[in-house]
Amino acid sequence: MPGRRDPGAGVSTAPSRIAVVGASAAGLSVVEGLRRSGYTGSVTLIGEEQHFPYDRPPLSKQLLSGAWDTDRLHLRGQDDIASLGLELRLGSTAVALDTRTREVALADGSLVGYDALVVATGTRARRLPGTESVRGVHVLRTLEDALALRDDLAARPHLAVVGGGFVGAEAAAVARGLGCEVTLVTDTAQPMGDALGDELGALLCTVHREHGVRIETGVLVDQVLTHGGRASGVRLADGRTLTADAVLIGIGARPNTEWLTGSGVPVGNGVQCDATLYAGSGVWAAGDVACWPDARTGEPRRIEHRTNAAEQGLAVARNILAGPERATAFDSVPYVWSDQYDLKIQIYGRTRGADEVRIVEGGTAERKLVALYGRNGRTCAAVGINMVRALRGYRAQVAAAAPLLSGSAA
Structure with missing residues (x-):
């Protein structure tokens, strides 16, 4: 059950072997966070694809249009990856997990042992x-x-x-x-x-x-x-x-959790974690596959955004080193953007479920605006269209769930 701690987990001894399944933005963020924090133990990064970790948002934008070639997608160069001192297992699919022996089984028949495991396997397209x-x-x-x-x-x-x-x-x-x-x-x-x-x-x-x-x-x-x-x-x-x-x-997309069947790791709409992104039995989750309780409402959340993946990866790295009993809850303001024609659309927070929308700067006629989204009188999101700088000023209001500002009702 998410939130249940392992017996004796209060001892903050760093694990000697950490495995990360998913050579994604979230997976890369975990291993970089570990090394930046001074972790010197063994780290194995397992990726189903043959590629070094790459950025996915440009797939439907710059790469699809031909404006970028594939090299520009890489999140880090080969030298940067090498400097992390990883055991890198690209082109390797995780097919099963045994949380009792703490081993990940790969499609080639090999086993990867761990003391702490991060599931960062993301999603697949429906x-x-x-x-x-x-x-x-x-x-x-x-x-x-x-x-x-x-x-x-x-x-x-x-x-x-x-x-x-x-x-x-x-x-x-x-x-x-x-x-x-x-x-x-x-x-x-x-x-x-x-x-x-x-x-x-x-x-x-x-x-x-x-x-x-x-x-x-x-x-x-x-x-x-x-x-x-x-x-x-x-x-x-x-x-x-x-x-x-x-x-x-x-x-839409489906979380990649089938390989966890029978492992005891709780899954549903992703890997079901507690507020610190811990799923129990030495297993953590980060990125698109992680489902955790909202800090304000307690409702389960799973976010498929690039920035969320990076932020969660760093949070999991910190929490692994702190230990489950000293881990801190993950909370952030989700951010996503979309480029379409001459429109730059940016969203802070969660717009879905809003019961009120107010345009507080600009307007639809100019195709340049900031709109605030509210739920029960509180700000839950801010959307900007072609107003990059102005929108940033509303992030704090979203983070604080502040009372919805007055403006022209949408």
Whole structure:
């Protein structure tokens, strides 16, 4: 059960062997945090992909557009990684965990022992059933995913985007910039409407349509249509069909926790941790896969944002060295950004569940604004569009859950 401490865990003796499963932004942050804190014990970093840790947000932006090459994605150079003194196990998939013997089993049959373990395995993209082997159907989570989609976009296909979240909206904008015809289908009232709300979502919808994106809102996709083994369109839940030469599925992600089955580590919507990101039995979690209680509401939270991954990695490193009984609760202000056309959208805090939105600077007509989101009269988030500097001033208000400022009601 998350929150239950191991007997005798009050002794703050640093573990001699630490294993981190997930060569991700969160995993890298853990190992760097350990070394910066002076930890000299054994550290093993295990990654399913063959790549050194890389940044994922540019996959749907700069890499997909061709503005960046793959080298620019790397979070650290090879010399920097080497200086950490790790046992690096890239291209190695963790398939099981035994918390009694404290060993991670890898797909090649080898075992990695540990005294403290960090699960930083992130998430994988959700797919529509039956689309795994269909040519021209894409998801966008890994470097290979982005390169495959970029290759398809080079032929200027008609791209159908299923899902109007961050990935779908950003990829639609990039595809239009490359000269592709684009149709975006979302079950929400507006693209990114669940994150931005009605008024700002409507602004984003208008901008996409001005750039030539066809948008179908409030409808689900039932099936990807095929011809000759390749995507030929999508069928909507209302019976309509839309033709396309390629399909991007951006309908969210699932935490990578299957390998923990039978280990005793509590899982549900990710690895279920206590407030310090400890899951019991010497196991911690960081990044997209970690689910922990909100410091203010106690509700479970799991955040799939790049900055959260880095912050949690550092927090876990500190807490491992402190020991479970002396660990401190993790609390931060989530931050995420999105670049679409000439819009820079930034979000501090959590907009979902807000019951009030107020624009306090600028306005939708200028496409330059700051909006505050409130829940029960308290500020829970701040959103900026093309107002980078001004938005920063509201971060403290979000962090303090301060009373919602007055302004023009959205």
